[in-house]
Amino acid sequence: MNGFTLIFLSFLLTTTVIHLWLAGRQRSNALRHRHQVPEPFHDQISLAVHRKAADYTSAKMRFEQADTIVGALLVLGWTLGGGLNVLAGWWTNSGWGAIAAGTALMISALLLMALLDMPMNVYRTFVVEAKFGFNRTTPALYLTDTLKQGFIFLLLGTPLIALLLWLITHAGARWWLYGWIVWEIFTLTLIWLYPTLIAPLFNRFLPLQDEALRARIINLLQRCGFASGGIFVMDGSKRSQHGNAYFTGFGAHKRIVFFDTLLKSLQPDEIEAVLAHELGHFKHGHVRKRLVLMALVSLAAFALLGTLIDAEWFRAGLGVQHSSHAGALLLFLLVTPYFSAVLQPLSSYWMRKHEFEADDFAAAQTDAHNLIHALVKLYEENAASLTPDRLYSAYHDSHPPAPVRISHLTAKLAAQSAP
Numbered sequence: 184m185n186g187f188t189l190i191f192l193s194f195l196l197t198t199t200v201i202h203l204w205l206a207g208r209q210r211s212n213a214l215r216h217r218h219q220v221p222e223p224f225h226d227q228i229s230l231a232v233h234r235k236a237a238d239y240t241s242a243k244m245r246f247e248q249a250d251t252i253v254g255a256l257l258v259l260g261w262t263l264g265g266g267l268n269v270l271a272g273w274w275t276n277s278g279w280g281a282i283a284a285g286t287a288l289m290i291s292a293l294l295l296m297a298l299l300d301m302p303m304n305v306y307r308t309f310v311v312e313a314k315f316g317f318n319r320t321t322p323a324l325y326l327t328d329t330l331k332q333g334f335i336f337l338l339l340g341t342p343l344i345a346l347l348l349w350l351i352t353h354a355g356a357r358w359w360l361y362g363w364i365v366w367e368i369f370t371l372t373l374i375w376l377y378p379t380l381i382a383p384l385f386n387r388f389l390p391l392q393d394e395a396l397r398a399r400i401i402n403l404l405q406r407c408g409f410a411s412g413g414i415f416v417m418d419g420s421k422r423s424q425h426g427n428a429y430f431t432g433f434g435a436h437k438r439i440v441f442f443d444t445l446l447k448s449l450q451p452d453e454i455e456a457v458l459a460h461e462l463g464h465f466k467h468g469h470v471r472k473r474l475v476l477m478a479l480v481s482l483a484a485f486a487l488l489g490t491l492i493d494a495e496w497f498r499a500g501l502g503v504q505h506s507s508h509a510g511a512l513l514l515f516l517l518v519t520p521y522f523s524a525v526l527q528p529l530s531s532y533w534m535r536k537h538e539f540e541a542d543d544f545a546a547a548q549t550d551a552h553n554l555i556h557a558l559v560k561l562y563e564e565n566a567a568s569l570t571p572d573r574l575y576s577a578y579h580d581s582h583p584p585a586p587v588r589i590s591h592l593t594a595k596l597a598a599q600s601a602p
C-alpha cells in the first residue's frame with residue numbers, strides 16, 4: 184500500500200459510482216415514461232411495444248449495475264485482494280525461464296478472468312435476453328463458441344505475449360516503441376484476416392441470393408463509386424434476434440454483410456437506406472479515422488507502460504510483491520479502464536458525430552423517409568428506449584438515441600423540401 188493505492192481506489196470508486204448512477208437514471212427515465220408512447224412515434228409504435236422497450240431497458244440497466252459492481256469487486260480481488268500476487272508467486276516459483284513463466288502467468292490470468300466473467304455473460308444471454316425473446320443461443324452453441332474463442336486466444340495470444348515480454352527484457356529503453364509496432368502489425372493483420380479466416384468459424388456467410396435486392400444494392404454501390412468484395416448474408420439468427428448490417432475488411436476486399444434478421448424485417452428500399460448509411464461511414468473515412476485514433480491511443484498506452492513496467496510504486500501500490508513484467512502488464516490492463524473512463528464521453532460524442540454524418544450521406548443518396556422507417560423498425564425490434572436519459576446517452580451511446588436521430592433526419596427532409 185502506498186499513495187498510489189489511494190489514487191487507484193478513488194478512481195475505482197468514482198467510476199463505479201458514476202456508472203451506477205447513470206444506469207439508474209436511464210432506468211428510471213424509461214420506467215417514468217412507460218405508460219405513454221412519446222409524441223413523434225405515436226402513429227408508428229404501439230403502447231405494448233413501447234412498454235416492452237421500457238421493461239427491456241430497465242432489465243438491462245439492472246444488469247449493467249450488477250455487472251459494474253461485480254467487475255469492480257473482481258478488479259479489487261485481483262489487485263489489492265492478492266489474487267494476482269498468488270498467481271504471480273506460483274509462476275515465479277515454477278522454475279521456468281522469465282519469459283516462459285511470464286507468458287504462462289498472463290495466459291492463465293487472462294483465461295481465469297474470462298472464466299470469472301462467464302456467470303454474468305451466461306445470465307445476460309440466458310436470462311435477460313431470453314426473457315425478452317431475443318436470445319437464440321443454445322447452451323451447446325454457447326459452450327462451443329466459448330471453447331473456440333479460448334482456442335483462438337491461445338493460438339494468437341501466446342506468441343504475441345511472449346514476443347512482447349521478450350522485447351521488454353531485451354530491446355532496451357525503447358522497447359515500448361517496438362512493442363507498439365508489433366501490436367499494430369498484429370491488430371491490423373487480424374482486422375484484415377478476420378472476415379475470411381475467423382468470422383466463418385462462428386457463422387455461415389452466403390452470397391446474397393435475392394436478385395432484385397442485389398441489383399438495387401449494386402446500383403447504389405455504383406452510384407457511390409464503391410468497390411466491394413461481395414455481398415453476404417450472415418446467419419445472425421443463430422444466436423440472437425437483434426439485426427445489423429456492416430462492412431468488414433480493407434480495400435477491394437471489403438465485404439458487405441447483412442444479418443439474416445435484418446433482411447427479414449426490412450423492405451428493400453429500407454435495406455438500401457441502411458446500406459447507404461454504412462457507405463456514408465466509408466465515404467467520410469470514419470473507419471480509417473478510428474483506426475488512426477486507436478493507433479495513437481495504443482501508442483500513448485505503450486509509452487505509459489514504458490514508464491510503469493519497472494515502477495516499484497505501481498506494482499506494490501496495487502498489491503503485487505513479485506516483480507515481473509507480466510504482472511505489471513496485467514495490472515496495467517486491469518486498472519487503466521478506471522483511469523481512462525473520463526475519456527468515454529469524448530469518444531461517445533465523436534462516434535455519434537460520425538453517425539449523423541453517415542445519416543446525412545444516406546439522406547443525400549436515398550430517400551430519407553426510407554432510413555427513418557428502417558430506424559423506427561430497428562429501434563422497435565431491438566426494443567431500444569424511446570425515452571433515453573440525456574446524461575446516460577452522452578456518456579455511453581455510440582449511436583444517437585432513436586428520437587434524436589430521427590428528428591435530425593426529419594429536419595434534413597424539411598430543409599430539402601424548402602425552396
Ligand SMILES: [Zn+2]
Binds near residue numbers: 460461464537538541
Ligand atoms: Zn452507423
